[in-house]
Amino acid sequence: MIGHELGGRYEIITRIGGGGMALVYKAHDLLLNRKVAVKVLRQQFVHDEEFIRRFRREAQSAASLSHPNVVSIYDVGQEDEVHYIVMEYVEGSNLNEIIQERAPLQPDEAIHIAAQICDALVNAHQNQIIHRDIKPHNILIGNNGRVKVTDFGIARAVTASTITQTGSVVGSVHYFSPEHAKGTSTGEKSDLYSLGIVMYQMLTGKLPFQGESPISVALKHLQETFVEPRAINPLIPQSVENVILRAMRKNPSERYASASEMLKDLETSLQAQRLHEPKATFFSEAGDLDETRVMPAIRQSAPEVRPAAPEVPSSREKASSQQAASNTQTIEWEDEKQKGPKPWWKRPLPMIILTLVVIAGLYFAVKSVSNSLDVPEVPVPYVVNMEEAQAVQAIEEAGLMVEQPIIREFNEAAKGIVYEQSKANMKVKKGASIRLYVSEGTELSAMTDYSGRQLTAAMEELEALGVSKDRISSSDKVFSDEDPGTILSQTPAAGEPFDPKTAAVRFTISKGQETVVMPDLVGKKEAEAKVLLSQQGLKLSDDNIVREPSYEPEGTVLAQFPYEKGAQVGKGAEVSITVSSGLPSDAIQRKLPIVISPAQAGHSSEIRIVYSDATGENIEWGKRKIKDTQRFTIKVIVAPNKDAMVMVFRDGLLVDSFPVTYDSAEEPSEQTVPGKEEPPPVIDQPAQGEVQPTDPNTAGTDPNTVPEDGNEGNQPDGQQ
Template sequence: MDKYLGKKLDGRYEIMEIIGIGGMANVYKAYDTIEERIVAVKILREEYMDNADMRRRFKNESKAMAVLNHPNIMRVYDVSFSDRLQSIVMEFIDGITLKEYIEQEKVLKWKEAVHFTVQILRALQHAHDKGIVHRDIKPQNIMLLSDGTIKITDFGIARFARSETRTLTDKAIGSVHYISPEQAAGDTIDARTDIYSVGVMLYEMLTGKVPFEADTPVSVALKQIQSKAVLPREVNPSIPEGLQEITMHAMEKDAGKRYQSAAQMLRDIDEFKRDPSISFEYKYLSAPLAHDDSKYSDAIQNARRGKKEKKKKDKPRRAPVIPVLAGVTAAFVIVSAAFIGWMIYLNNPFASVEDKKVPNLVGEKYDVVRVSPKYEEFEIVPEDDPVYNTDYDKGVIYEQSPKEGTTVKVGSEIRVKISKGKQMVTLPDFSGQDYEQVVAKLTEWGLTADPKQMYSDTVPAGSVVQTIPSEGDQVAAGDIVTVYKSMGREEKLVTVPPLEGISLDDAKLLLQQRSLLVGKITYDEDYEDEAMNGLVVSQSPAEDSQVSPRTPVDITIAGTAESNKRLRLIIPLPAGVDRMVEMTATQDGTEVQKETVNPAELGRWPAYFTGEGYASVKIYFDGELYQVYDLDFDENGYYLLDDYSSDFAE
C-alpha cells in the first residue's frame, strides 16, 4: 500500500487516492482542510530524492508554474521542499488527457481541433510573455475538461528563456513525436519550439496520426530533422486547405520560416475561422530576376552611330545659306541626342523597379518595425488609432495589408493595425448579488463566466458566493471568470431514532431533538398486545434511516385515540440500594406495571398509566408501599400524596 494514502501532509492535505504515476513523481487526489477544496498533490518519488537532476527538474516545474496565471494552465497553490518530501499542490482537474480523447475519437472534427488549439496557443502566449518555454508540449500533457476547456500541465522541463540559454541533453528532451527539429538536434531553442509541437498536435487531431513514425525514438527524431510530413489533406481530404497551410506552416523545419509567435498563429486561425475557404499561399517562391539594362545601352550607341552615318551622306548642292542652316540643325540634333543619351545613361528609365515579397509584420512591435533596417524597403503606415485586442499586447501589429508573401514593388506602402493591448477590467465584489445579473455584467464586459455551484451558510441560494479571480483582480476581455453560485445551506442527513415501545409524547420529543417532524399519527385498535396500549408499535421511515432534516416520521400507536390519554411518572430510586428489587405500580388497585431493577444503576424508574379523569396510583418497593399519587388525565398532571422513599435507603 502506498505510504501516503490516508496521511495528512503539512497538517492540511488529506491524501485520498493516487490518480497518476509518472516517471519521476506520483500524483494524488487530496482534500485541503483549510481551503475546503479538492486538490492534486504531486510528490517526487522517494527513489529520486537523492538525484540532484530530478530534484532540480521538480523545483523548476513549480518555479515555472508559480509565475503563470492563465485559465488554460493548471494552477499551483502551494509547494513544499525538504530533505524528507518534495511536493507541489495544484489545481485538481477532473478530466482526461487530450491524447486519450484523440485515441477515443480517432479523428477530431476540424472545428473541435481549432477550438482546442486556440486555447493551447493562448496559454503558450502567456507563458512565452513570461519568458517560459514549455519544451514538452504533447497531448499527454494537455488535460481536457468535460466542458471542452483545455489545461496545460507538466512544466517539468520548461526553461526560463530570458534568464538562461541552454541546449538540450538526453535528460531534458521531450517526447520525440512532438519535438521540433532544433530540439531533436540539440540546438538552442526558443518559443518557436512550442509552436512546432502545437503544429504536430494539430496534425494528429486532424488526421488521427502523428506525422512521423519509426521503430526507435532516434529514428523518429531523425525524421523530425530531415523528413517532410505527408500533407494532412492526403490523409484526410475533408480538412480545409487553409487549415492545412496553418498546420504545415507551424511545422516548418526552419524556425525562421515558422510562425514566430503564438500570436501570429492565432491571427491566421482567426482569419481562417472567419473564412474557412481562405488560402494563405505559404509557397516561398523565388523572387524574379532584375531586368538586364545592357540592351538599353546598346540601343543608345546604335542611335548615335546612325546619326553620324546620316551626317556623312552626300547632300545636294545648295546655295551657301542652306549648308550653314543645315550645319546648325545637324549640330543641334547631335547635341540634343548626346544630352538625351547621357540622361538615359544616368537615370535608366527603361529599367524595372525591383519586386519584393511582403514580410510578416503581425506579432511584431510597431515601434521596432518602423525603425528597423530590415523593413526599410517598405513604407509602414498605421491604418487607424490603436484598438483593444484580446490576443495581442500593447503596441503589437495584429493585422496588415497587403498580407505576408504578396509580391509588391520596393517602396510600396504596408498599412498596419496596432493593438492597444487587452482591455483590463478590475473586478468588483460580486458576493451576495444575483447570479444571473452578475453573469450578464461579465458578458457585457467581454468576459466569459464559468459557472460553478457550492453550498453556503451565509449566502442565499441563487446568489453569488465568490468569483475567481476575485474582487480587486484585473482581467482582460476574453478571460474566464469562475462564478460560484450558492445552493444555500448544506443540509446534512440525520438518523431516524427508534420510536417503538415509547409514548407519543416521548416520540415527539425525540423527533424534535433530531430536527425531524411528527408525520401522520395512526391508531391500531386491534393490536393484540394490550401491554403496548398507548405506545408506538411502528414507524416510517424505519429506525436508523438516513433522511434530510425536517422529514416527517409517521407513527402507529396501539389502541384508540380516546383510550390513549397516557401519563408517565418518573419514580426516583434510592441511590444506596445496589441490588435487584421488584418495583410495582397499581392504578385504582389494579396492577399495571412490574419490573425488576437495580436502583443504584437505574436511578429513576419510569411508570406508565392510561385512563381518563382521575386515578389513584400506588408504587411498591419489594412489595412495600413506596409512594402514592393522584393522576389527572384531563390536565395531563399528577400530585404526590404520600412519600415513604426515605425509609428504603440503605
C-alpha cells in the first residue's frame, strides 16, 4: 500500500496505526499539498456488508460534526476493493500512549484533556450522535496540546432504530457502560460513563475493572464496585474524584444529565473552594430489578385435611371446589360413597413409580447432555513471534484448532512469523478456534525515479517513507550539464522493490558543469585558435566562424564571443570567433623604391627600415648590412583616412623619412639616402617578395645581396 496513489490523489507514505476493522496510513494530498490520514478497511472485510456499512457510517457520523475537538473528515471513497476515509492528520500521540508512558497524569492535565473530550461529546450529542467507543486509543493529542476525538466506527444516531444489536455487543469491554454490556439501549450517558473510566485511567494509571476474559470484565461492570481513585492516588482532589464517581454510576439516572452538565463540573473542579469538598454520595430512588440481591424464599401454606363431605357435589360445584383448592393450596376429600374403582394412572403407587422413572430418565438424559457440553477449559498458548508451523503445532497440541483461512498480511515481522493472534492470555473451551495473523514480510515499495530532482527534496521524501538519513548516500559527485545538487542516477533503480526499513539508497549527484579558463584568441591565427579551444574542451564549429575584411593579415582572429579571455567557461561550451578575410576593398598597396648608401663608401653600415601604414604603427621592415649603395622596395598599405610613412635608420640614427599618400594616382617616385662620400654604382635590390634574376657565374658571391625573404618574416602576409 505504501507508495500507492489512492484515488489518483492521495500518495500513501507510511502506516501509522490500525485496529480490528481498518488500517491507518499517513498520506500526502497531491491536490492540496497537505498531509492527511487515510483509514483503509482491512482486506478480510471488503466483502462483509456489515463492516462496510459500519465503515461508511463512521465517515457519515464524523462528517456531520464540525468541532475543533473532533477529527475532520475530508473525503471518502472506494478504489476497486479498497474502501477508505480521508481525514485530518494530527501530528502527535494518542492518549493511550501518553498513559502508558507517564501515568498517573497531573490532575490539571487530566482535567484539561477530559474537558476537551467532553466538549466534543457535547457537540456530538447535540447532533444526535452517540460515540459508544470513548477510550484512550481514540483520543488524539496534537503537539500543540489540542485534543481530537476520532473513530466513530460504531457510533449511532440517537433516533436510529438499530441502536443495539441482537445477541452481540460492539465496543471496547474495559470502557463499556453497564447498559452497553447488557446490550440494551445506549444513550448519551453511556459516553459519559466511558469518559469517567478514561479519567480514572489517566489519574491512577489503572483500569477500574480487570478480568481473564471480556465476559468477566463485562460482568464486573454490571455487578462489582471499583477501587475509588483516591485510594490509589491520594493526590487526586476530592472534587475531581467526585466527577469520576458520578460519571461511573451503574445506574444511568445517577450520572450527569448531559455532557454539558459534566463539562461545567469539570471546568470548576480545580477551583480552590472545591478542592476539599465533601465526598459525593448517591441514593437510588428506585432499585434496579436486575440487581443481584438477597431475598426470602417463597413458601406454600400447609395443606388442610378435611373430613369427607356428607353430600355428593354436582359437577359444577366440583369444578368450583377444585378451583378453590388450587387457589388456597388445600386438598378436598370426596365422600367415600362417590369413590369408585380408580384407574391405574390415578392410583398413588403406580403414579409414584412412573414419576420416579420419568425423573430418573430425565436425570440421566440431562447428565448425559451436560457431560457432553461440559468441555474443559485450556489456556491458549501465546504463539506471537513464532513461525507459522510451530504456532499451529502449539495450538493443536493444546487441544485447540486454528481458524481457517489464516490471515496473511504485510507486516514488519519477518515473513512466515505470527504477529497477532486471537484469544491470547486467556482460557477457552477445548476445541475452540484461534485466529492467526501471519506476516507476509514487509510490504516492499516501488522505488521512485528521483533522476533530475534535487537531492534535498528526495531525502525528505525518503525519510517520510521510513528510510533513515544514515542509509542515504550522496558522496558520488560528478560534473554534468545539470544544476549542482541534481540527482543523475540512483541505487536501487527506479521501479525496483525496496524495504524502507532496511534499504540503503545511493545517489550520484551533479556538481554542475566543469569550468575552464577562456584563452586569449585575438591576434592568433585561425588554426592556432582552434587548437587552443580544443585543448580546453571548448567547441568551435564552422558555423561559428565569422569572416570579415580587415587590415589585419588574412586568417588572423579579430574577436571572440561570448566569453572574454580569462573568463570561467563551462566545459563543452560553444565559442564564436571573427577572422580577417583580407584587406578591405578600398585599401591600396603602394611600392616605395629607396636607394640607400653606406655612411662611407667601402665601409659597412647597418640599415634599418620602419614604416607606419593602415595596418599599424612603427612596423619593422627589417635590417641590412651594406658596403655599397643598394635599392630597396618597401610595400605599404594606404587607406582613405590613413597615409603611410617610411623611416630609414643608418647605424642607429634616423637619416630620412618618406610619406606615401592615398590620393596619389601614381606609384611613389624613387627616394635616395646618400652617404657622406660619392656613392659607388647602385646595385638594385629586389622588391620584397620578388625574385631577381641572377647570373649563374656570380650567384652567391656578393655578400651584400639581399635574400628574397629579406623582411625576416616581419612583413605581414599579402603586404609585400
